[in-house]
Amino acid sequence: MTPSYLLDRLVELALSEDLAGGDLTTEATVAIEDRAIARATAHSPLVVCGGDVFARVFYRVDPGVRVERVLDDGALAKPGDVLWIAEGATRSLLMAERTALNFTQRMSGTATLTRRFVDALPAGTITRIVDTRKTTPGLRFLERYAVRTGGGHNHRDNLGSAVLIKDNHIVAAGGVKMAIERAFKHAPHSTRIEIEVESLAMLDEALEAGADVVILDNFAQSEIAVAVERAHGRALIEVSGGITLERIGALAQAGVDIVSVGALTHSAPAADIGLDIEKL
Amino acid sequence: MTPSYLLDRLVELALSEDLAGGDLTTEATVAIEDRAIARATAHSPLVVCGGDVFARVFYRVDPGVRVERVLDDGALAKPGDVLWIAEGATRSLLMAERTALNFTQRMSGTATLTRRFVDALPAGTITRIVDTRKTTPGLRFLERYAVRTGGGHNHRDNLGSAVLIKDNHIVAAGGVKMAIERAFKHAPHSTRIEIEVESLAMLDEALEAGADVVILDNFAQSEIAVAVERAHGRALIEVSGGITLERIGALAQAGVDIVSVGALTHSAPAADIGLDIEKL
Amino acid sequence: MTPSYLLDRLVELALSEDLAGGDLTTEATVAIEDRAIARATAHSPLVVCGGDVFARVFYRVDPGVRVERVLDDGALAKPGDVLWIAEGATRSLLMAERTALNFTQRMSGTATLTRRFVDALPAGTITRIVDTRKTTPGLRFLERYAVRTGGGHNHRDNLGSAVLIKDNHIVAAGGVKMAIERAFKHAPHSTRIEIEVESLAMLDEALEAGADVVILDNFAQSEIAVAVERAHGRALIEVSGGITLERIGALAQAGVDIVSVGALTHSAPAADIGLDIEKL
Amino acid sequence: MTPSYLLDRLVELALSEDLAGGDLTTEATVAIEDRAIARATAHSPLVVCGGDVFARVFYRVDPGVRVERVLDDGALAKPGDVLWIAEGATRSLLMAERTALNFTQRMSGTATLTRRFVDALPAGTITRIVDTRKTTPGLRFLERYAVRTGGGHNHRDNLGSAVLIKDNHIVAAGGVKMAIERAFKHAPHSTRIEIEVESLAMLDEALEAGADVVILDNFAQSEIAVAVERAHGRALIEVSGGITLERIGALAQAGVDIVSVGALTHSAPAADIGLDIEKL
């Protein structure tokens, strides 16, 4: 359940892009009393995501449209499966169609790509696939939800919700130890202290200073195994940057706790969903 | 030049996702008086796009940050090329970094993909590569700009700016002829009347009724050539749906006027741009 | 049917001007449990316009108010006719009254004035009465609807929905031919190319360059007839500027396709509508 | 001086109506480096109003445009007089032109009409011309300013800023006396208590109950004189409803304190202002 007020803001923004000047074609060709049924249908295999948004787009265009969810978010749909059904004034269905699909194709695209990464994990591993802050401006909330829907986990939501020390912070603070100490001193006690390191020496320094999570930046696969071992019981190990489906198995077998994948949100291709409208 | 007020709305929306609660890490580790220079650098070949937005993000976080554009929008950058430079308080640079990149990686991604389609056109053809309404909710304005930056053209902006009659409109109006007549009667005289057809018979009907542009839906390549010939001097021919880079050459040689490609905006991978921050 | 979300934005803006500090008088004098019926009544002959907005204003003040539309938008009302009826808490009716009337008096005023222009067209002519972009800031969507309600047509919605080349564009582009060529090259294929000319020589140049619509700026009535003849079958002719009711007949008989009238939206007097409230 | 933040909200709303999709024509025909000077010029006699808004529209489109105010708000302009001058990128001038004029033609229209009413007052009278709450949704702030600019006065700003008891309030409260007593008891001490009456008997009742201002609703001119006499030294007398320029002299000579005129804001024709753009 997504809070209504959050969806409304996004839905109104999107509708205003497409409908601020009405719908010339629909007003010219469709009678105001015509009614129809619209079925959102998968055209390729996908993980369903976005039922709440789908329903809300139609609601905001016309509260009289009724929406039914045939498949729940997270379900696997094969080509031809109906995901959601909307029924009401034909004009309203046609005016809301594109906006509803623009949201849900994107969300299902991210959920589907996430599932592919999660499915690439060997059985029995503890490794998490997580997202990053590389989200589409304005859609972070929905994209993080899509990652969870696909079986992934979320990283920190924003710059204010957790500490993640990167190279520039280390330089500014005067070293790994200083940076971690300052973070412990200033940050809320509710956040773990995470730091990105570029070598095993920096990893040691970070562990020594009490880091809770350490990101390995551009480590060779062999170094990653060493790092996991050294951190065992002291900190979680995250790998980030240049992650492909092919590397997931090896990373998991090396015992990495977290693999963060920017592509889940910045480069997932839209899922192929169509809307078939039938006159009533 | 993009009107300032338009950028501000988008930029504030994006910043509020990342910075509503401040930046824990930066506030803990970076002194308030530290200054730095940040260079946005291409990590892969790309078409530059988003200089205005890049500058505005830093400006809205801190009006004291100075931004220089090294490469203009539309330029081809190779790996290592510096696109834009920001200089100011280190804290401000770090707080704005992710938002600035989230915008520009996406815009440059769309511009770069568009350029690949445009470059696939044989020399001397008149064919246009155009976008669709399959844009990211909230970012339509920027993505349409990115398509133009990559050498493409825009389709209609929204449902109120031009007429495009699709199958459901035809059914509702009672046929191709009726739909076109109604559109001519109701729509502003400033819009062309465009219609999507599924057969050569429907094409003939549309031409007869005076359609200005006809979209061929799922026509075989051989039929496309026939359609172009029949429409010659009477209407423009647009091809849409399932367009890949490989098909562009043949479509252009068949004399198609317009090829619309949804993937330009719904599935372009983000361009790889990094921000290198150097302490001053 | 106007999308709910569009009305809400306008309605909330207007309500916030009148009710941000409550309603001192009503709270002092009317008991919270009082109920009443309010009838919006025409005090002069008018074309009804604004039923959706009327209902939404009451809804946003108090979802418990029930609104009935006695006359549809576009109907002709004579003095004394009831247009719409609202029933609910007396306090809510009194708080929403002025805002509901401010919207609908203005919309009905524009619809009524438009109808007068449309009624001035001789029977059998093809001439359209169209609006301009000279609308009230913030109310363009509603005023364009009011023009259609009065039997008029809309011109382009905004600067991004169609091309209209004026004198400054011609000068900047280096002449009529160059301006039209550039427009064809850059603009979406969905828009017609319209240009404003000041002489028959410029008209010829525009027709030669393939303009779809030509606006005659300050042409004598005799020249207008010549222009219509020359453009016949090649372009539509629009007349604009200084249009009065008295000129409509002659312009239509000269065969002009489009007459655009700024006064429809910038100077229409408000229609006289009152709200009679009866205690239940 | 109008607070910047207030203008921005209105200006952005208006710009978004016209420029959300860019300016097709200007982008096609005007080079990005072209510069020009634009002179806003009166085409009919008018009271100048809206210099702040004029400047802010250009500023929000492009902070690089420089605006000079040749005539102050409130000045009388004759045809040909230049009111304001904007200088900057030609593209920016053309993109902002219509919005800037839509605001200022309306504001100057209201100021000009107000001045006509004020000028109709005989010399030496104390009568005020005031506006009403019959303003354009969204523009109340600007229209009230325009009334003052034309020499008029404002009535209460909104339902929360002062008490005005009308017929429905009287009925709900159980009579004139009860309504006034309740208002005194509940309303802030900073507001006067104003009441609308339909007969001399009601006037007496209102004066008895201590009303500060009494509005005479549809009184004959002869009754108005009687009412003024009875109220002398006890309450102010306001006349409202069906006020024309012709009646102003008589009302003033009868000693009426306030004449409220809805037409100032709901039916003022737009002032005729043009923008002449000259290439630099």
Next chain:
Amino acid sequence: MTPSYLLDRLVELALSEDLAGGDLTTEATVAIEDRAIARATAHSPLVVCGGDVFARVFYRVDPGVRVERVLDDGALAKPGDVLWIAEGATRSLLMAERTALNFTQRMSGTATLTRRFVDALPAGTITRIVDTRKTTPGLRFLERYAVRTGGGHNHRDNLGSAVLIKDNHIVAAGGVKMAIERAFKHAPHSTRIEIEVESLAMLDEALEAGADVVILDNFAQSEIAVAVERAHGRALIEVSGGITLERIGALAQAGVDIVSVGALTHSAPAADIGLDIEKL
């Protein structure tokens, strides 16, 4: 009854602070189908205030939550009394809880403090306890309502709703008499003219110039009595600044008309209200 649209703006602002990133804990621990009942309970004696807001917060998170008001606004609650009950999805109740309480604890806190001041007035006095413009940014509407709920009255709502001349205005205008004259000349006739004075001499000057209300700034209690006598029948007397509960009795007995207390809104401690959630 508070207009829905006003509550929504405030409620959405508050929800976005707490829920923009979802609710990690609730999503992890509470099943989506769990339902519960939540009882808002007084933990200390208080004046109930905020039922409308309480209901609206739950509604905006989840329209499926049903809210019942056990005690009306203005009622006195003793520890253990249930004020309001919400029933619905447990997740929704937990997500809305803090925001609903943040509003109502503050509103009830102001109502409770106001009641203490009102209860300190001796029986039979005419003195009003009123608020000031020292309200919480963004919450003025709700806090003024809370003051009325506690038995107090409101002062002017904002700078545009009434005249209040302070020391700087007097200096700028060139004296008490000039300031009052200018105010009478410029301000709407619907507002009283109020002025703040620092001595009995200034009071005399203000009364002479026709001030409707006079504020005594830092007068000794003995001077206050003199001032009340001099102003009797000519102007209302308000006392402001440094008002404590202990002084109320003496001020009322001196015949002061109005006592304005900034602390009602700027320093009222939050009322102690808890939400007990019981699984269904």
Next chain:
Amino acid sequence: MTPSYLLDRLVELALSEDLAGGDLTTEATVAIEDRAIARATAHSPLVVCGGDVFARVFYRVDPGVRVERVLDDGALAKPGDVLWIAEGATRSLLMAERTALNFTQRMSGTATLTRRFVDALPAGTITRIVDTRKTTPGLRFLERYAVRTGGGHNHRDNLGSAVLIKDNHIVAAGGVKMAIERAFKHAPHSTRIEIEVESLAMLDEALEAGADVVILDNFAQSEIAVAVERAHGRALIEVSGGITLERIGALAQAGVDIVSVGALTHSAPAADIGLDIEKL
């Protein structure tokens, strides 16, 4: 440095409450060309907080006002100390005054109260004073900043930034162990897992399940010492609820890591700051 865009949203909201209808008094009495200097002065001992907001309020009313910060945020001011100075048009200073003070009195009030709690900690203790989510709707960002300014720390920002398991979550999840396990499984790895317990037995269960932070709810002081000992090296101990200044010393000496105090934000009295305006 607070991002400009964040301040603007809050500042505009507050200004719109006070200035939407202009400033009647100032416009009537102060000449448009008058200039003045305004000094914000402490009237009681306080911790300075809000310089950025103070400056931004004046800037948004009038960009021509110049603001100087005499004392930095966090400084201790004694009565008579000047905090900030604004210089510019007298009208602008008077229009912005109340809004600027409403923000800064509240922020300085919270900073001052926080400092009192921090100063109550015995020298050498590690105990933190932290805030809660009991903040003023709309002002959370500023109030959390004020807590830090007073020497306190922040708790989690919102429901999406960290996990905090309370009684209802425990019941819903089926016990302490289950709730903690689910939280570890679902929540981002960047957050610590915090849980509230009501007995030493529950504490043991929480420690066993790996909780990072444990809140003791209504523990006797003697039990607190036991809890600290048991948790030593395994989890942080937080005490919450009914915290007064008097208890701080004992809690710190017992070795509690965190003391959270809702009153810092929900019941801090406004700091006494005045604005002295001197004509130039």
